[in-house]
Amino acid sequence: MPGVLFPLTEKGDRSTTGFSKNVFKAVAESLGCQDLSEAIGKEKNWRQKYDGHLENVVEHLAVMSLIDTAKMSQAMLAGLETARAMEFEVKEGETVPLATAMASPERKFDAVTVKGTGAAKTEVTVPYHGEQLVGQALDAQCDLWAKVGTIEPGAAAAIKSGAKKLGELKGRTFLVLGASSELGPVRPLLEAGATVGAVMRR
Numbered sequence: 540m541p542g543v544l545f546p547l548t549e550k551g552d553r554s555t556t557g558f559s560k561n562v563f564k565a566v567a568e569s570l571g572c573q574d575l576s577e578a579i580g581k582e583k584n585w586r587q588k589y590d591g592h593l594e595n596v597v598e599h600l601a602v603m604s605l606i607d608t609a610k611m612s613q614a615m616l617a618g619l620e621t622a623r624a625m626e627f628e629v630k631e632g633e634t635v636p637l638a639t640a641m642a643s644p645e646r647k648f649d650a651v652t653v654k655g656t657g658a659a660k661t662e663v664t665v666p667y668h669g670e671q672l673v674g675q676a677l678d679a680q681c682d683l684w685a686k687v688g689t690i691e692p693g694a695a696a697a698i699k700s701g702a703k704k705l706g707e708l709k710g711r712t713f714l715v716l717g718a719s720s721e722l723g724p725v726r727p728l729l730e731a732g733a734t735v736g737a738v739m740r741r
Contacts, residue, residue, distance in 0.1 A: 543637060544626045556585050563589075563596050565621040569614035570599050659732025661706035663698075677702055708733045 545553040560579050567576035579592050603611040627640035665672040665680075672680050678699050685695035709732030718725045718737035728735050 542628055544628055544634060546624060546626055559589065560585055562618050562621045563592060566596050566614050566618040567599070569617035570603055570610070572599055575599065655729060655732075657730075659706070659709045660730045663702035663705050663727075665702075673702075705731050710734070712736065714738070 545555055545558050548554050548557050560582070564576045564579050567573075567579060575592075575595055578595075582588060582592060600611055600614060603614065623637065625637040626634040627637045628634045629640065662673050663677070665677055667680065670676075681690070681695040681698050684690045685692045690698075708728060712734040713724075713728055714736040715723060715725050715728070716738050717723060718735075719739040725735055725737050
Protein backbone atom coordinates (compact mmCIF):
# COMPACT_ATOMS: atom_id res chain seq x y z
CA MET A 540 0.00 0.00 0.00
CA PRO A 541 1.43 3.42 -0.94
CA GLY A 542 2.44 5.55 2.00
CA VAL A 543 5.11 7.48 3.89
CA LEU A 544 8.41 5.69 4.49
CA PHE A 545 11.51 6.41 6.51
CA PRO A 546 14.48 7.01 4.19
CA LEU A 547 16.87 4.22 3.29
CA THR A 548 20.11 4.00 5.26
CA GLU A 549 23.53 3.07 3.91
CA LYS A 550 22.77 -0.49 5.02
CA GLY A 551 19.66 -0.59 2.84
CA ASP A 552 17.11 -0.65 5.68
CA ARG A 553 14.69 1.98 6.94
CA SER A 554 15.86 2.58 10.49
CA THR A 555 13.70 4.75 12.74
CA THR A 556 16.57 4.92 15.23
CA GLY A 557 19.03 6.29 12.70
CA PHE A 558 16.41 8.72 11.43
CA SER A 559 15.76 10.10 14.93
CA LYS A 560 19.47 10.47 15.61
CA ASN A 561 19.93 12.40 12.38
CA VAL A 562 17.21 14.87 13.39
CA PHE A 563 18.91 15.69 16.69
CA LYS A 564 22.34 15.72 15.06
CA ALA A 565 21.11 18.32 12.58
CA VAL A 566 20.01 20.57 15.44
CA ALA A 567 23.31 20.14 17.30
CA GLU A 568 25.39 20.81 14.19
CA SER A 569 23.39 23.92 13.35
CA LEU A 570 24.05 25.19 16.88
CA GLY A 571 27.76 24.60 16.36
CA CYS A 572 27.87 21.84 18.98
CA GLN A 573 30.03 19.32 17.13
CA ASP A 574 30.83 17.33 20.28
CA LEU A 575 27.13 16.87 20.98
CA SER A 576 26.47 15.85 17.39
CA GLU A 577 29.26 13.26 17.54
CA ALA A 578 27.98 11.91 20.87
CA ILE A 579 24.54 11.41 19.35
CA GLY A 580 26.01 9.69 16.31
CA LYS A 581 28.12 7.32 18.42
CA GLU A 582 25.35 6.35 20.84
CA LYS A 583 24.87 2.57 20.59
CA ASN A 584 21.89 2.32 22.92
CA TRP A 585 19.73 5.11 21.50
CA ARG A 586 16.37 3.62 22.50
CA GLN A 587 17.33 3.61 26.19
CA LYS A 588 19.56 6.70 26.35
CA TYR A 589 18.07 9.11 23.83
CA ASP A 590 16.49 11.19 26.60
CA GLY A 591 19.87 12.33 27.90
CA HIS A 592 20.91 13.53 24.46
CA LEU A 593 17.55 15.22 23.99
CA GLU A 594 18.00 17.09 27.26
CA ASN A 595 21.42 18.28 26.10
CA VAL A 596 19.99 19.49 22.79
CA VAL A 597 17.15 21.35 24.52
CA GLU A 598 19.57 22.89 27.01
CA HIS A 599 21.79 24.19 24.21
CA LEU A 600 18.73 25.55 22.40
CA ALA A 601 17.62 27.36 25.56
CA VAL A 602 21.05 28.92 26.02
CA MET A 603 21.20 29.97 22.37
CA SER A 604 17.76 31.58 22.67
CA LEU A 605 19.31 34.03 25.16
CA ILE A 606 22.33 34.71 22.95
CA ASP A 607 21.09 34.59 19.36
CA THR A 608 17.41 33.88 18.73
CA ALA A 609 17.95 33.75 14.97
CA LYS A 610 20.53 30.99 15.32
CA MET A 611 18.28 29.11 17.72
CA SER A 612 15.43 29.30 15.23
CA GLN A 613 17.72 28.20 12.42
CA ALA A 614 18.79 25.16 14.44
CA MET A 615 15.19 24.15 15.07
CA LEU A 616 14.39 24.57 11.39
CA ALA A 617 17.36 22.35 10.55
CA GLY A 618 15.86 19.64 12.71
CA LEU A 619 12.43 20.05 11.13
CA GLU A 620 13.84 19.88 7.62
CA THR A 621 15.68 16.67 8.50
CA ALA A 622 12.50 15.25 10.01
CA ARG A 623 10.65 16.02 6.78
CA ALA A 624 13.25 14.23 4.66
CA MET A 625 11.10 11.12 4.31
CA GLU A 626 10.00 9.23 1.23
CA PHE A 627 6.64 8.39 -0.26
CA GLU A 628 5.92 5.12 -2.05
CA VAL A 629 3.73 6.09 -4.98
CA LYS A 630 3.39 2.45 -5.96
CA GLU A 631 5.01 -0.86 -5.17
CA GLY A 632 8.79 -0.44 -5.35
CA GLU A 633 8.71 3.20 -6.52
CA THR A 634 9.46 6.01 -4.08
CA VAL A 635 9.89 9.76 -4.35
CA PRO A 636 10.85 12.38 -1.75
CA LEU A 637 7.91 13.20 0.47
CA ALA A 638 8.20 16.89 -0.46
CA THR A 639 7.77 15.94 -4.13
CA ALA A 640 4.68 13.87 -3.39
CA MET A 641 3.19 16.67 -1.30
CA ALA A 642 3.86 19.26 -4.01
CA SER A 643 2.07 17.31 -6.73
CA PRO A 644 -0.50 14.93 -5.26
CA GLU A 645 -2.21 12.61 -7.72
CA ARG A 646 -5.56 13.18 -6.04
CA LYS A 647 -7.10 15.55 -3.57
CA PHE A 648 -8.85 14.64 -0.39
CA ASP A 649 -12.53 13.86 -0.57
CA ALA A 650 -14.76 15.61 1.95
CA VAL A 651 -18.20 14.67 3.15
CA THR A 652 -20.46 16.11 5.85
CA VAL A 653 -22.55 13.80 8.02
CA LYS A 654 -25.16 15.26 10.36
CA GLY A 655 -26.39 13.15 13.24
CA THR A 656 -29.98 13.00 14.40
CA GLY A 657 -29.69 11.14 17.71
CA ALA A 658 -29.79 12.60 21.20
CA ALA A 659 -26.38 13.51 22.63
CA LYS A 660 -25.09 11.56 25.62
CA THR A 661 -24.48 13.53 28.79
CA GLU A 662 -22.66 10.88 30.87
CA VAL A 663 -19.99 8.31 30.13
CA THR A 664 -21.20 4.72 30.01
CA VAL A 665 -18.72 1.90 30.61
CA PRO A 666 -19.58 -1.67 29.54
CA TYR A 667 -18.54 -4.13 32.23
CA HIS A 668 -19.47 -7.80 32.64
CA GLY A 669 -22.61 -7.45 30.55
CA GLU A 670 -23.77 -4.28 32.27
CA GLN A 671 -23.58 -0.60 31.35
CA LEU A 672 -22.05 1.30 34.25
CA VAL A 673 -23.21 4.89 34.54
CA GLY A 674 -23.67 7.44 37.30
CA GLN A 675 -23.52 6.02 40.83
CA ALA A 676 -22.88 2.50 39.55
CA LEU A 677 -19.77 3.69 37.71
CA ASP A 678 -18.64 5.69 40.75
CA ALA A 679 -18.99 2.63 43.00
CA GLN A 680 -17.08 0.41 40.58
CA CYS A 681 -14.27 2.97 40.29
CA ASP A 682 -14.03 3.12 44.09
CA LEU A 683 -13.83 -0.68 44.23
CA TRP A 684 -11.14 -0.80 41.52
CA ALA A 685 -9.12 1.77 43.44
CA LYS A 686 -9.57 -0.09 46.72
CA VAL A 687 -8.30 -3.42 45.37
CA GLY A 688 -5.49 -1.81 43.40
CA THR A 689 -6.82 -2.29 39.87
CA ILE A 690 -6.39 1.44 39.21
CA GLU A 691 -4.79 4.30 41.12
CA PRO A 692 -7.07 6.42 43.33
CA GLY A 693 -6.26 9.41 41.12
CA ALA A 694 -7.46 7.53 38.05
CA ALA A 695 -10.71 6.61 39.80
CA ALA A 696 -11.28 10.24 40.79
CA ALA A 697 -10.57 11.42 37.23
CA ILE A 698 -13.04 8.94 35.72
CA LYS A 699 -15.76 9.83 38.20
CA SER A 700 -15.28 13.54 37.59
CA GLY A 701 -14.90 13.37 33.83
CA ALA A 702 -17.82 10.99 33.31
CA LYS A 703 -20.24 13.66 34.51
CA LYS A 704 -18.82 16.31 32.18
CA LEU A 705 -19.48 14.55 28.88
CA GLY A 706 -22.39 16.87 28.19
CA GLU A 707 -20.01 19.84 28.13
CA LEU A 708 -18.61 18.60 24.81
CA LYS A 709 -21.84 19.26 22.92
CA GLY A 710 -21.38 22.02 20.38
CA ARG A 711 -17.59 22.06 20.66
CA THR A 712 -15.39 21.35 17.63
CA PHE A 713 -12.51 18.83 17.51
CA LEU A 714 -10.03 17.93 14.78
CA VAL A 715 -9.06 14.25 14.91
CA LEU A 716 -6.20 12.88 12.81
CA GLY A 717 -6.16 9.15 12.10
CA ALA A 718 -9.89 9.14 12.67
CA SER A 719 -10.36 5.54 11.50
CA SER A 720 -8.31 4.23 14.43
CA GLU A 721 -10.26 1.73 16.50
CA LEU A 722 -9.05 3.35 19.73
CA GLY A 723 -9.63 6.89 18.51
CA PRO A 724 -12.04 9.35 20.17
CA VAL A 725 -14.29 9.99 17.15
CA ARG A 726 -17.25 7.85 18.21
CA PRO A 727 -17.40 9.10 21.84
CA LEU A 728 -17.10 12.71 20.66
CA LEU A 729 -19.90 12.28 18.14
CA GLU A 730 -22.08 10.53 20.69
CA ALA A 731 -21.54 13.52 22.99
CA GLY A 732 -22.86 15.89 20.32
CA ALA A 733 -19.52 17.42 19.37
CA THR A 734 -18.64 18.59 15.87
CA VAL A 735 -15.72 16.49 14.61
CA GLY A 736 -13.38 17.17 11.73
CA ALA A 737 -12.31 13.58 11.08
CA VAL A 738 -9.20 13.15 8.92
CA MET A 739 -8.40 9.65 7.71
CA ARG A 740 -6.87 7.84 4.75
CA ARG A 741 -9.86 5.64 4.09
